[in-house]
Amino acid sequence: MPIDPAKLAPPGVRTLAPYIPGKPLEELEREYGISDSIKLASNENPLGPGQRALAAIAQTTRQIGLYPDGSGFKLKQALARKHGCGTDCITLGNGSNDVLVLIAEAFLSPQSEAVYSQYTFAVYPIAVQATGATARIAPANPAGHAMPLGHDLVALAQLINERTRLVFVANPNNPTGTWVTADALRRFIAAVPEQTLVVVDEAYIEYVSDSDFPDASRWLGEFPNLIVTRTFSKVYGLAGLRVGYALSHPSVADMINRVRQPFNVNALALAAALAALDDAEHLQRSVETNRAGMAQLRAGFEALGIHQLPSAGNFVMIDCGRPAAAVYDTMLRRGVIVRPVGNYGLPNHLRITIGTREQNERMLAALKQALHP
Ligand SMILES: Cc1ncc(COP(=O)(O)O)c(C=O)c1O
Structure with missing residues (x-):
């Protein structure tokens, strides 16, 4: 019986749980046959590079x-x-x-x-x-x-x-x-x-x-x-x-x-x-977009009665008060990718990246739909 070559790796490597990245847009669109989806799952800058x-x-x-x-x-x-x-x-x-x-x-x-x-x-x-x-x-x-x-x-x-x-x-x-x-x-x-x-x-x-x-x-x-x-x-x-x-x-x-x-x-x-x-202007625009988006998300979550954590970054973690996997899935079907954090031991939470005003609106609408269908 040949040995499983995976056994040749040291124990620290064999028992590693691989990193789970945010779902790529292309993958979502391929799997669900949709287009025009948005990704607020990996804390990227919604304005992209300067x-x-x-x-x-x-x-x-x-x-x-x-x-x-x-x-x-x-x-x-x-x-x-x-x-x-x-x-x-x-x-x-x-x-x-x-x-x-x-x-x-x-x-x-x-x-x-x-x-x-x-x-x-x-x-x-x-x-x-x-x-x-x-x-x-x-x-x-x-x-x-x-x-x-x-x-x-x-x-x-x-x-x-x-x-x-x-x-x-x-x-x-x-x-x-x-x-x-x-x-x-x-x-x-x-x-x-x-x-x-x-x-x-x-x-x-x-x-x-x-x-x-x-x-x-x-x-x-x-x-x-x-x-x-x-x-x-x-x-x-x-x-x-x-x-x-x-x-x-x-x-x-x-x-x-x-x-x-x-x-x-x-x-x-x-x-x-x-x-x-050297691009101070892009930096400032990015920070301002984030500040406005943070206020928009805070108000939106509050209106939905969702518990949200304090955040100093370009993302907010929310507690769905129920398993977040189904919420995530419903949002996916509406073309919005956010980040479930069950792998962090937080099965009821979602981490949501702050996007542009339009992206945030779309995310909040999808979240509302998922929580109060
Ligand atoms: C806290 C923290 N550190 C480091 C990174 C890694 O970022 P990168 O490898 O893209 O520089 C991330 C990415 O999400 C992060 O959240």
């Missing part, structure tokens, strides 16, 4: 016969200026997802542990488990908390021991949208022992206007065990190109760069990200 990024992509297409600049020199220079750090603090990735996986590869081993919260970004468990390290999962805030289902920093701190190499804190958090304040996060980081790296994932930070909200990159000089990750997939509208980065102490960046593929960020992504950094 004109400057598009122009940079068009210009760069002529160069794609060549390998990209593996050092990402120009983009790193621009990011170093933006963050007031040296280029040696920056690691570029094929999306911040790539950076998160590289951090796990560089710092975890089957002998070490990583800590994250109960309802947080699904890539952390995958990145950790693939290395053979042990994941310790902290209970989230209770439903009645001001930040329901969000990070309980005390519970996270309690799980840190001498084997802990990484702690992941998404701020704002996905899928809940909740956040931790500057004071609380700073106190947490200051109390983490120096042999544990704190990864603060700021994928949605550009959307946040709260004066209490931390930009953890400002603390990099103080905490050599701090890593901050950012992405061009959200407010910059470049999710399809895949580019993100980590900011850290140069020694940490050196370690992450050792496991990085030499050309992990493609030429179009490098050019588009560089141009996007």
Whole structure:
């Protein structure tokens, strides 16, 4: 009897639950025989990329016969200026997802542990488990908390021991949208022992206007065990190109760069990200669209009597008060893709990305239909 070659993979890989992405538009339209559907399932920018990024992509297409600049020199220079750090603090990735996986590869081993919260970004468990390290999962805030289902920093701190190499804190958090304040996060980081790296994932930070909200990159000089990750997939509208980065102490960046593929960020992504950094107008328009959409969704959910979580991102999580799978399915049939989060252990909740005004209207109508047919 031949052996199942899957058994050749180490246990951490064999037992991985693969990441479940938002349903692609094309798949929905193929399966249901519909057209003109909308996707509010993956926290993308409904405006897409700005004109400057598009122009940079068009210009760069002529160069794609060549390998990209593996050092990402120009983009790193621009990011170093933006963050007031040296280029040696920056690691570029094929999306911040790539950076998160590289951090796990560089710092975890089957002998070490990583800590994250109960309802947080699904890539952390995958990145950790693939290395053979042990994941310790902290209970989230209770439903009645001001930040329901969000990070309980005390519970996270309690799980840190001498084997802990990484702690992941998404701020704002996905899928809940909740956040931790500057004071609380700073106190947490200051109390983490120096042999544990704190990864603060700021994928949605550009959307946040709260004066209490931390930009953890400002603390990099103080905490050599701090890593901050950012992405061009959200407010910059470049999710399809895949580019993100980590900011850290140069020694940490050196370690992450050792496991990085030499050309992990493609030429179009490098050019588009560089141009996007210069497009303040698109950034502002994207943030404003999100702010207006957030108000529209809040009012719409309230009118439908739906419980909604606080959110500082470009998405809102709602509690349908019943299994969300049927609600999701009815919305799909009306051409609206949102995100069920049963895989996060939240079977009654849906995570909904904020779209344009028209998309939001259509989503709210589909939701109403699904809840009150
Ligand atoms: C909290 C968080 N971090 C990181 C990412 C990864 O984004 P990307 O790999 O596109 O940069 C996401 C994407 O949804 C996210 O929600």
